[in-house]
Amino acid sequence: xxxxxxxxxxxxxxxxxxxxxxxxxxxxxxxxxxxxxxxxxxxxxxxxxxxxxxxxxxxxxxxxxxxxxxxxxxxxxxxxxxxxxxxxxxxxxxxxxxxxxxxxxxxxxxxxxxxxxxxxxxxxxxxxxxxxxxxxxxxxxxxxxxxxxxxxxxxxxxxxxxxxxxxxxxxxxxxxxxxxxxxxxxxxxxxxxxxxxxxxxxxxxxxxxxxxxxxxxxxxxxxxxx
Numbered sequence: 001x002x003x004x005x006x007x008x009x010x011x012x013x014x015x016x017x018x019x020x021x022x023x024x025x026x027x028x029x030x031x032x033x034x035x036x037x038x039x040x041x042x043x044x045x046x047x048x049x050x051x052x053x054x055x056x057x058x059x060x061x062x063x064x065x066x067x068x069x070x071x072x073x074x075x076x077x078x079x080x081x082x083x084x085x086x087x088x089x090x091x092x093x094x095x096x097x098x099x100x101x102x103x104x105x106x107x108x109x110x111x112x113x114x115x116x117x118x119x120x121x122x123x124x125x126x127x128x129x130x131x132x133x134x135x136x137x138x139x140x141x142x143x144x145x146x147x148x149x150x151x152x153x154x155x156x157x158x159x160x161x162x163x164x165x166x167x168x169x170x171x172x173x174x175x176x177x178x179x180x181x182x183x184x185x186x187x188x189x190x191x192x193x194x195x196x197x198x199x200x201x202x203x204x205x206x207x208x209x210x211x212x213x214x215x216x217x218x219x220x221x222x223x224x225x226x
Contacts, residue, residue, distance in 0.1 A: 138155075
């Protein structure tokens with residue numbers, strides 16, 4: 001007995017996914033190398049290779065900027081996605097107010113969401129703001145020897161605070177993508193481009209209702225559940 005797998009809808013193009021993973025790889029290289037440079041002496045093995053780690057940190061920053069600038073240009077992947085993320089609707093603000101209430105105590109349902117829900121939008125905006133701060137403070141630190149010592153020290157301090165701000169955002173993003181059962185199906189979209197239509201209708205109803213399935217089904221499966 002054959003059973004047809006659920007229909008799929010396109011969520012991200014190949015260009016979207018490439019830009020996402022290049023930014024993610026650069027960002028993690030920056031975060032890990034920056035953390036190593038920040039940790040105090042003692043059991044910190046990075047201090048024995050500080051120059052090499054600093055080079056990795058700077059190279060990762062160059063790659064991140066080199067990816068983001070063309071990706072944000074008119075007609076580029078991030079430009080189109082950014083316009084969808086930066087606009088908060090009335091439903092988005094209602095969603096943010098209600099999501100903080102545990103589901104079993106929520107008296108009203110969450111309003112239907114578009115391609116990105118309000119939580120994803122907020123996470124993206126805050127992360128983007130932090131990236132701008134990283135670039136600005138990092139540039140000051142890079143040229144610190146030519147600037148006032150107080151300015152370089154302030155940039156260094158803000159760079160560290162930004163790391164503490166953005167780390168929970170990235171961790172939360174990973175937890176939602178990898179560990180939470182209700183949102184884990186979204187990972188398929190950033191890996192392969194398409195998500196299940198039933199998931200899209202459940203989590204992004206406004207967006208899904210405006211789309212038709214681009215793939216009627218995956219290859220048929222036999223017997224048990226898909």
